[in-house]
Amino acid sequence: MPDTLNHPELLAPAGSLEAFFAAMESGADAVYCGLRQFSARAKARNISLADLEGMLAYARKLRRRIYVTVNTLIREEELPQLAETLADLEALRIDGIILQDLAVWKMARDHFPGLPLHASTQMTVHNAAGVKMLERMGFKRAVLARELTLEEISAIRRETSLELEHFIHGALCFSYSGQCLFSSWLGGKSGNRGRCAQPCRRRYSYRQKYGYYFSPNDLSAIDLLSDLQKAGIGSFKIEGRMKSAEYVANVVSAYRMVMDAPDTQRKESLSQAKDRLKQSFGRLPTKGFLPGPRPTDIAIPSMKGATGRFLGEISALRGGEITFKSRDRLHIGDRIRIQPKSDQAGTAFTIKQLRLGRSTVKAAPAGSLVTVPSSFRDTFRIGDAVFKVSSEQAFTMSEAACRRKLHQAGNIPDQLDLHIALQGRDLTLTGRSGPVEIRQTYEVPVFPATDNPLSVDILRGVFERSGKEPLSLRDITSEPLPPVVIPPSRLKDIRRLFYQAVAQNLSDASNTARQKHLRSALDSLLPIAPLVDGYKRQITVAIDRLRDGHLLNDPLVDRIILPMTASNVQQLAKGHRFTGREDKVVWDIPFVLLGADWRESRDIVRVLTASGFHNFRLNNLGHFPLFDGMQEVTLHCGWRLFTVNSQAALAWKELGISTITLYLEDDRANLENLLRRETGLPTEMTVYASVPLITSRIPLRGLRSDSPVVSDRDDAYRVTQRGGQTVVSPETDFSLLNRLSELEDLGCHRFIVDLSHLGPYSPRGKLVLDALRREGGLPATSSFNFERGME
Structure with a gap:
């Protein structure tokens, strides 16, 4: 295991073979790459399994590491292909997989134990509670959200032993990673499926003033590497699987220069590295949120959103x-x-x-x-x-040259521990590699030693060479050896025969394990189940203010969802409005809880449970520890926790969830496929809402919600800034109110109508409730991806 705490890993992107070799030659300790499926950079050239095998062989000889991204949301129909992919990655003994969808977590943990698990930044882990939850789930590493300050990272480090990874260079998303629906809203191209069309980089107008309001500058933390290491970051990650080999070479070599510089030369190396970074053709540099929570240079509307x-x-x-x-x-x-x-x-x-x-x-x-x-x-x-x-001086390596290098690397070597015993004329070799052990005894001629008798060092000199077999001797031990010699030619013959047997056993064991693990994973997938009639329709309405809680008096409404905020709890204390109906109130936990906000939320949970409330909706992994030690609570899964397949639903069930909310940007075909699986969990679906296209920590100074931001295509968006969060929403609301019967035919009978942005008694709120009663359509609304599909 790499000592990333004392010697941070420099982790580079490899979106192509050329970029992989650029990273290796420029000093990266590790690379991350995506396969041609399940990659959050679907537009990158990405890597085939055959390429990956050669890359691993090349990297292992240099004692470097390769991580593979499996960090997209998985459609129900893709689960068998996911199982095949995980089986292949485990067989290759990849150094780690980076994941977002809990289907990947569940299937890897249950069926492919040889896969180390890294939590993608797409999971939006941003506090110590989220990292500790990952620890419980068996993750090895967390890739932290890019919105954290050095102080916040240090606070996380103090409460966890998990490996922490953080981006140090490259493009930034305006939104919290994993929480942007902008591209999907415009054309079904989901960022969480690796197909982001980057509408944030476009030009918009606010009160007829044009600007690139949602286009952040590029992160460059080269001045802060020592601070990041002190804060507890063990892996310095460079963004850029869509970038050229030239970019990778320039950026990796610049950071390598600074990381390797002795203290006396740090200042000079930093200056040289910054000059080199100027050749990487990025946007203006920013340190992002690392120095503090209110950066002034992270998004400058007057700066074009293009790279170069x-x-x-x-x-x-x-x-x-x-x-x-x-x-x-x-x-x-x-x-x-x-x-x-x-x-x-x-x-x-x-x-x-x-x-x-x-x-x-x-x-x-x-x-x-x-x-x-x-x-x-x-x-x-x-x-x-x-x-x-x-530039004309770009790092270049042809496709043919890349493949020649891969071919020369050979096969991925297996690490072998060897134990030797000599009794009389019988030489017994015991080799171990992972769970596989093989023992062979060979007859050998022995002669009394007059000089240089048989020793562990002599045996190591013979057996550290594996010839044509993909083996690497890690350790060699022996029983006490008599003072004899064995002819070197006989030892070489034995080495050849033994290593042939070891390689064959390991190959057989690997194939057997792959088939066994794959069959286990495929057998665990849920079959299509018949639909069951007789379910009663349940309507839940999300509101923003406690004073609208008397909406529960409406016979149409079965439950309400209220934001779990201090102001709502304070209003509750002034006059209990739900006596005897506490079970009809679901408290919605704020998506982002930074530092003291998490501790305040834990106190609020205790106040609410003491008052008889027990329904809570969770929106981030960091919410689960809020309920440690509590028995009388019912936990519901919000749509931000991504349920687009039955394996993810089973994962949430295992973690204590009682009801799941289906993913907001999903489409009809996948919803039908998912709803036909019997997970044992009730499913809810949002059928009316204002869709938060972007949820960000980046402030937009001078923009107010009373005037929309308008694109060159005349699409209008509201920008709301409250509680340290910026939310960008379309002026057009999402609605499936005229499809409730169709959704029930698919197998969903619980519906959420989110009026938190309108209020149930506003003119528009009343229109929505009336449409709900008559199951009618509403003008100027969108069905999002329901009909057109989510790519």
Whole structure:
């Protein structure tokens, strides 16, 4: 196990084979990569299993590590494929899997015990309670939320022994990771399925003032590596599985330079590293939240959301030729991207010809008015921005060269412990690798030793060479050896025969274990069950204020959901409004609980349970420890806890959940597939809500909820800032109120109508309740992904 606490790991992205070798050659201790399925960067080139096997062999010889991302939400129909993938990864003895969906946790823990578990930042673990929950669940490492300060990280470290990983460089999401529905809302391309279309990077207007309001700058914590290590971070993670090998090489080598520098040379190394980072073609750097909870440079609306080094704006066009004054040196082979002022995607191409005036040149200095021909006609406009995204000096390795290197690495070696005993003429070898043990006895000629008798060192010299077999001798021990010699040729023959037998046994054992584990996992998947009639429809209405609690007097409403806030509890203390009906109130725990907020929530839970309330809705793993030692509570699973398959539902059931809320961005096909599985848990579904497209800790100064933020496509969004959180919601609400009978036919009979943003007695709130009564549609609403599908 790596000593990440005293010697932090430098962890690099490997979205392609070329990026993998760039990371290895530039000094990464480990890389993380995604396969071509179940990766939160589905647009990256990603890695095949055959590639991964070669990468592991290459990395093991360098004593480096590889982690594989399985960090997307898993559709019900994908569970068999997930089982196959986990079986393959376990057979390859991968160093860890990074996961989001608890289906992956449950299946790996129950059926693939050889897979070390890392909790993805997509799980939004942001406090000590969340990390301690991961410890209970058997995780080895937590990738912490990027919204934490150094002080908050230190507080987490003091309460856990779990390995902690944190991002140190690369792109930031405006939203808490795992909690952004923006891309999915616009076109069904879910960020939690690895298909984010990055609408946050587009231009918006607020009161007719244009800006990139939701586009954060890039994280660069190179000044804070010592502080991060002192805070308890054991793995420094670089973002960028969508980035080029050149980016990976530049960034990894820069951080390696600083991490390896002696204290006396730290300042000089830091200066050199920052110069190198300028070549990585990112956005403006920010330290994010690490220095404190209110950063001023993390999101600057006047800064374009595009990556790359800004060169200038197009000043003239002629056919496919563009002319602009370049702020930076340009060279044949540089790659540039033209970014329109609208929110449309940019166009990138490599410079094959470059002109200064009428002269064709190979390079142009900074400040030059240059003309660059392209093959694109009628694509660009005067005023479009020009960015350099790659240089002619890029790290390059062809696909063929990458594969030659993988082939030369051979197979992944098995670690072998060897014990030797010599009795008379019988040499007995006992080899152990993982759970496999093999013992063989060979007859050997022995001769009295006059000089240099048989010893452990002599035997190590013979057996540390494994020949063609993928074995690596880790340790060798022996019984007391007599003062004899054995001819070296005989020892080499024995080594060859023994290692052949060991390799065959290990291969057989691996194949047997893979088939056994895979069959166990596949057998655990729930079959389709017949639908059961006779369920009564149950309606739960979410409200924001305690004073609207008399909505329970409406015969339409079975239960209400109330935010578990200090103000609501204080109002409760002034006059108990629910005597005898406490079981009809579900208290909704705030999604984010940082530091003292968690301790305050624990006190509130105790007050509420003492007052006779026992229903609580959880929205983060860090909420579970709030109820440690409590028996008389009923825990409900909010939609933020991701239930898109039956294995995740079973996982929540195991953790103490009594009711699950289906995922808000899911579609009809998957909902039907999931609801046909008998998990033993009642399921609820939100059928009306304002969808929080972004939930963020980043403040948006000067924006108020009384005016919308509008896209270039005239889509309008409300920005609400309260309690240290920024929430971006569409002005169009989500509604399936006209589909309740259809949903019941699918197998769901419990429905949540979320009016917390409207109030049940506002004009709009009354319209919603009326539509609920008559099961009618509402104008100006969206069915989200229900019909069009979630990719």
